[in-house]
Amino acid sequence: MFCIFTAHHATWGWTYHYSNNTMTWYMARKWCQEHFTDMVVIQNQTENDYIVSILPNRTNSPYYWIGLTKEHINETWKWVGNNSTWVGEHSWAENEPNNNHITAFCVEIYINSGQNRGKWNDENCAKNKSPVCYKAQCNDSSCVKGSCWETLNSTACLCTDGYEGDKCQTVVDCPPLSQPENGDLKCTQGGWEFNTTCSFKCDPEFNIIPRYYIIAYVFNLFAPPAVQCPPLPQPSNGNYSCSKEGQIFNSTCHFKCHLGFFMIGSSAVTCAANGHWTGPRPVCTSNYISAISMNDRQ
Incomplete structure (x- = not known):
């Protein structure tokens, strides 16, 4: 029958446990896994010092097994469970590790009142010591x-993107977006929570401002551009006038031929939302018969 002793180091952190019974390193780990989570894993010097403070002193060997091990002499020491390789600058006892065991490599921690108190020693895994x-x-x-995530004296939740709170229970909300002037806004979800995608659509006579325009627009460097059609050249033997300056969206341009010339095609074109004119420019010709014939075909 094994005697189990428990040392609680925090209300919300993990707890350390040990037994006064001795066993091999492999049996010690199995015992830890059956009764608790695993053999102790030390992540920094503060944890090492705390474990030293809660374990009973022993005047001589056997001391306590900890979860640091390797299988071959040229391998790096690793902690069980998380494969961490942390070893403090002054963790080992003097002249340790000496790699004096050719088949297995395990580690004990000295808990005594001597100069090696809290130091580590590599040891034959088949020897009997107490599990921590x-x-x-x-x-x-x-x-x-x-x-x-568990650390000494505390646990903490590392939240995935889009969540916050002590248990990552709260969805992160982005600041609400207002409906844009001269356009519309539609979002994939009802609120403004993480992973919501909002799409903007401008009214027909307006374009979405590229991202690099926005700062300039805010500081009045220039106004947002409206839809604009290519400039219309003056027709030969005629002229035109437009309802809006700049030949922008919804501007209609009316053509007239000079005296003695006749128009082939529509007398007006309009700048459409796609930035193109609604039809070809008319042509002014002096041949009345050709003008009548071409217009009849359209």
């Missing part, structure tokens, strides 16, 4: 939309 375990407080319900 941890129990995670994070679970599937810890964070609604995010991942749970």
Whole structure:
């Protein structure tokens, strides 16, 4: 029968646990996984110092197994569970690790009153020592939309994009968009939450301002351009006048032929929303018969 001891280090963080019973490193990890989450994983010197403060002192070996290991002499030491490679600048005891075991590499932590208190020693995994375990407080319900992260004395939710709050339970809302002048706005979702796409559409006589125009427009560097058709050249033997200056959208230009000339085609064209004139420009000819004939065909 194993005797289990528990040390709680925080209300919301994980808890550390140990046993006075001794076992091999592999059995120690199995025992931790069966009773808690896994063998202890130390992520920084602060955690190392805390574990030292809660474990009972021992005057000599056996000490305590921790979750740092490797399988071959040339491999990097790694922590079980998360494969972290953290090793502090002063974590190892003097002259350690000495890689004195050719088949397996495990690590114990010295908990004594000597100069090596809290230091690590690489050891044969088959030796018997006491396990130190941890129990995670994070679970599937810890964070609604995010991942749970445990550190010393606390847990925290790392929210996925578009969510916020202590449990990532709140959808991030963007500032509301107002309907644009001379246009319309439609969005894919009812509110202004994350991942909503809003589409803008201008009224027929207006164009959407490219992004790089906006700053200039705000500071009155220039006004937003309206739809404009290509300039109309003056016709040979005639002239024209338009209802709007600049030949912009919805401007209608009326053509007239000089005295003695006759018009072939429509006498007026209009600038359409697509930036093109509604028809070909008329032609003025001195041949009355040709003009009558061509107009009859249209």
